[in-house]
Amino acid sequence: GAVVSQHPSWVICKSGTSVKIECRSLDFQATTMFWYRQFPKQSLMLMATSNEGSKATYEQGVEKDKFLINHASLTLSTLTVTSAHPEDSSFYICSASTVGQGAYEQYFGPGTRLTVT
């Protein structure tokens, strides 16, 4: 149980275009989803926390107009990178947790590798 999927697993886009990444909890309802980015040889950096039906909370330094997060249902959150630039190339990972579970129960997706050319 507690499976989180991401789609696509790998995407290449041209500079200036937008790309959408989906995160789904497959066998549980996720009231909270988290979006991270990870550069090579570095740890996960939390970008934003999204709760179903409300606006996402962004971490300091993360541009909310550039990284649009939607959490419209209990099983789906999306991250849209708008007007992507090469410096946005990174590994994006989502995780999901649910109310009532222990604080440790955050399940991660397999990640999406974004390359902006």
Next chain:
Amino acid sequence: QKEVEQDPGPLSVPEGAIVSLNCTYSNSAFQYFMWYRQYSRKGPELLMYTYSSGNKEDGRFTAQVDKSSKYISLFIRDSQPSDSATYLCAMNSPRNQGGKLIFGQGTELSVKP
């Protein structure tokens, strides 16, 4: 000073060795302590979690938390080449909104056959 410090390694050991991975932290409010394993180009996988101080064992893995020293450890016994991965410690406090995790930098482990 970072809230969670972890030696990035890389750490290389022979197969069968005992591996010790460690993290220190500064926030005394942390109550939940986790270890994740991440293979290259994959999402992190939860290995162990501990609430407050103490030890927890699961097969070849043992997690230890010493809250008085603000120090946590993960031991891997009889290490295998398949254990080669990056190990991330993570922690949070019950008061954290939404269960936000604070991660260490990750230690890259290589187990040589």
